[in-house]
Amino acid sequence: MDIKELGVAVIGSGRIGTLRASMAARHPAKKFLIVADKEKDRAEVLRQKTGADLATDNNYEAISHPEVNAVFVSTPEDDHVEAIMQAIELGKPIFVEKPLALRNEDCDAIIDAAEAAGVELVIGYSRRHDRRWMMAKEQIAQGNIGEIIGMQQRVYNTRAQMLEIVKRCLDATPVMDVLTYYVDMACWFMGDIKPVEVVARTHGKVFKEMGYDINEMTWTLITFENGAVVNLGIFYALPARYPTYGQSPRFEILGKDGVILLDVDNKDSVFFTEKGTPHAYVPDHDVNMLFMQTNSSGDWAVGDYWGPIANETRTWLDHLITGAPTGHTTAREGRRTVAVTLAIEEAAKTGKAITLDLK
Numbered sequence: 001m002d003i004k005e006l007g008v009a010v011i012g013s014g015r016i017g018t019l020r021a022s023m024a025a026r027h028p029a030k031k032f033l034i035v036a037d038k039e040k041d042r043a044e045v046l047r048q049k050t051g052a053d054l055a056t057d058n059n060y061e062a063i064s065h066p067e068v069n070a071v072f073v074s075t076p077e078d079d080h081v082e083a084i085m086q087a088i089e090l091g092k093p094i095f096v097e098k099p100l101a102l103r104n105e106d107c108d109a110i111i112d113a114a115e116a117a118g119v120e121l122v123i124g125y126s127r128r129h130d131r132r133w134m135m136a137k138e139q140i141a142q143g144n145i146g147e148i149i150g151m152q153q154r155v156y157n158t159r160a161q162m163l164e165i166v167k168r169c170l171d172a173t174p175v176m177d178v179l180t181y182y183v184d185m186a187c188w189f190m191g192d193i194k195p196v197e198v199v200a201r202t203h204g205k206v207f208k209e210m211g212y213d214i215n216e217m218t219w220t221l222i223t224f225e226n227g228a229v230v231n232l233g234i235f236y237a238l239p240a241r242y243p244t245y246g247q248s249p250r251f252e253i254l255g256k257d258g259v260i261l262l263d264v265d266n267k268d269s270v271f272f273t274e275k276g277t278p279h280a281y282v283p284d285h286d287v288n289m290l291f292m293q294t295n296s297s298g299d300w301a302v303g304d305y306w307g308p309i310a311n312e313t314r315t316w317l318d319h320l321i322t323g324a325p326t327g328h329t330t331a332r333e334g335r336r337t338v339a340v341t342l343a344i345e346e347a348a349k350t351g352k353a354i355t356l357d358l359k
Ligand SMILES: NC(=O)c1ccc[n+]([C@@H]2O[C@H](COP(=O)([O-])OP(=O)(O)OC[C@H]3O[C@@H](n4cnc5c(N)ncnc54)[C@H](O)[C@@H]3O)[C@@H](O)[C@H]2O)c1
Pocket: 011, 012, 013, 014, 015, 016, 017, 036, 037, 038, 039, 042, 059, 074, 075, 076, 077, 079, 097, 098, 099, 124, 125, 126, 168, 177, 296, 297, 309
């Protein structure tokens, strides 16, 4: 790659597309920015907000614009494939939101096309880009906890935030949309050691009573080829006004020679106000008390955006110019993560152990 100036297209001008476009707009190498959304008004609002050069309701027009040399695909989970394929066809590097796609066949088609065209594609598993998870990866890579014997993780969030997710995409279940971050994390920490079997159990009441066919709780055990056992779990129906504004996870990595214990509930940082503080993801949802830093994507403060999505976006744009390696999820890692995440759904639905045969 030999890029000196960035021409960026952001496809999907919703919550996350807005963050990507805002970060691109303030990048020092940005020369051109075009934003797209199937709802023209949303693209136009984002154009005005970011000072983008153009807004359009035609994705191809944005991706194929001659000034564009970097493409963010920030559409909903079930709508990533078409824009990715267009960018691959045009030979432009792609950053796509997680998960890569919702079907293994789509992931395979994307990887085959990207590899044949020599196009770089990374996936926005933003959790990796919060400092503590990068540090965990570094300590594991240096061999400081020895061989991983197993891991235990769980993540909680409120039913209010999960409702926003299902309104966007009915296929974006808690497992497919959120537990997938920790599948990515666990597989990243395990490196070349492959996951080989998945079992899972699931249960739900809250969303079924609201008319949605999804379960808020799933617990799974993933076995890796070296025998390591990884327990991942999700409960996404805490009371609506519980004071988290995003994911509240814990993640524990148990090695032969060491241990890493990540407590990311953020209960040590409390903000309380009689005035109410708005939720970045859930409209009309002010609460009085908030565990600070629980907004999983990050926060605006003193004129800039801070947190995982800021790090993740900035380092990808920097990488396009410098070519320096980054910790982003690669296309092949993204495909593996989708395969394991879908296997968790199947294991939970059938009650059977699912054997994985990953490439
Ligand atoms: N990394 C993170 O922290 C994080 C957090 C939330 C969501 N996400 C991911 O980001 C993606 C988008 O989520 P969101 O919360 O921004 O959703 P959103 O609903 O706020 O925005 C999606 C936007 O895409 C538009 N759109 C839908 N189909 C389109 C198409 N075919 N072409 C152009 N525009 C289209 C919609 O009109 C909407 O404006 C999802 O993949 C989601 O999983 C990532």
